[in-house]
Every structure is written in structure tokens, then in C-alpha cells.
Amino acid sequence: MADVRNRISEIQRRIGVSAAWGGGGPGWSNPVTAPNTSFARQLGDATAAGASAGATAAAGSTLPPFAAAATTDPSLTLAEALGTTPVYATKPNGLPAVGVNDTMAAAGNGNLPDSLLASIGGEFRLAKPAADAYQRMVNAARRDGVTFGVSDAYRSYADQVDIAGRLGLYGQGGLAAVPGTSNHGWGLSLDLDLDDRAQAWMRDNGWRYGYFEDVAGEPWHWTYRA
Numbered sequence: 001m002a003d004v005r006n007r008i009s010e011i012q013r014r015i016g017v018s019a020a021w022g023g024g025g026p027g028w029s030n031p032v033t034a035p036n037t038s039f040a041r042q043l044g045d046a047t048a049a050g051a052s053a054g055a056t057a058a059a060g061s062t063l064p065p066f067a068a069a070a071t072t073d074p075s076l077t078l079a080e081a082l083g084t085t086p087v088y089a090t091k092p093n094g095l096p097a098v099g100v101n102d103t104m105a106a107a108g109n110g111n112l113p114d115s116l117l118a119s120i121g122g123e124f125r126l127a128k129p130a131a132d133a134y135q136r137m138v139n140a141a142r143r144d145g146v147t148f149g150v151s152d153a154y155r156s157y158a159d160q161v162d163i164a165g166r167l168g169l170y171g172q173g174g175l176a177a178v179p180g181t182s183n184h185g186w187g188l189s190l191d192l193d194l195d196d197r198a199q200a201w202m203r204d205n206g207w208r209y210g211y212f213e214d215v216a217g218e219p220w221h222w223t224y225r226a
């Protein structure tokens, strides 16, 4: 239930209706409690079933059509519109630690098994929690009319050796970490292809989804820290 409430709060924030609950207005049969409860149930049902807003509206609800108010992008599915729950509600002070768990540590940097990784599109993969947060971040960005591409994500140890050979090591003036030490090797860093607007969006919002710009001079490099 807390998760649903978080989703509702996030959606309210995004569509600017946070003051509407309990405030009455046309169509609210019980402005104090009923709309909120019903809304939560509607969200849960819609999320689980992938139902359209039209279907929920047709079920006799007195609520305003949710999806129509929630998104200005008609290509966005309801599931995508809802799948924007942030990782952090408030901005952390400083950089949170990189979350390498025991299973990942046992496998080793650049040696993560497929079972710990998930696709984020194309050939790119991240550690599952990072991939999940990334997808929610992409959904939120789309809601704001912002899109961006990925140029790199998880790097196997062999990939890291290859990149170090081509770009040189940081310690020698290059752009690559010593193989086996890159956060790309944990599937927690990704390199984004950002235009100015997307860069600004990421700096404003990336932290909400656990993504931090954590290498000086590399505005494309973002690491999941949660």
C-alpha cells in the first residue's frame, strides 16, 4: 500500500493535482476520503491489468479520466506513465555508496552472470536494480518530453581491457579505469548520449532515480548509487 501511495504522490506531483484531494469540486462524491481510496484501487488495478483509462472510467467511477490528465504524450502507455516511482524522495547529501551486493562481489567486477543483469535496450545491460531504476527514469523523462540514448552500460572485464587499450588509463591521462575497477564492470554505470536539454534534465532529476554524475569531466557518465 505504501508503494501505491508513493506512486500516487509522484503522479500528483507530476500532474499538479496535489491540492485536489479532499478539496471537493465537480464530480467528487465524497471529497474527504472516498476519491483517494478509490483512486488507489484504480491505480492498482490499472497497473496490474495494464488496463486503459477508458476501461476504468467505464467501470462507473466518478473520478476524472486519469490517463488523459496524467500525460501529454499519447504514445505513452498507462503502465509507462505509472512506472516512474523514484528511488529517492529527497536529494541525498553527497554521493551515496555504490551498491555492490554480496552476490555481485562474489561474481566479480566485469564477471557478472546473465542472471544478475537486465537489458536496457539494444545490446546494453545493467545490474537488475540499476536497470529497473533506469527504465523508470526513462519513463519520467519521456513524460517531460525528454529522450536520451545510451552509448555504454555494463562492461565485461574483457571489454574494460579493450577500452583501456583504446582510451588509455585515467592515471595516464586517458579516459578508462584500470580493468576490474570500473563501475561499468558492476553494471551500475552507464554512459548517456545527452543533448543540452537532456543533460539539464538528468542534473535536475537523475538523483531521484539513483543516478549521479560522479566522474569529473564526464557529463555522460552516470552511476546508480542506491
Ligand SMILES: [Zn+2]
Pocket: 152, 184, 189, 190, 191, 220, 221, 222
Ligand atoms: Zn562511463
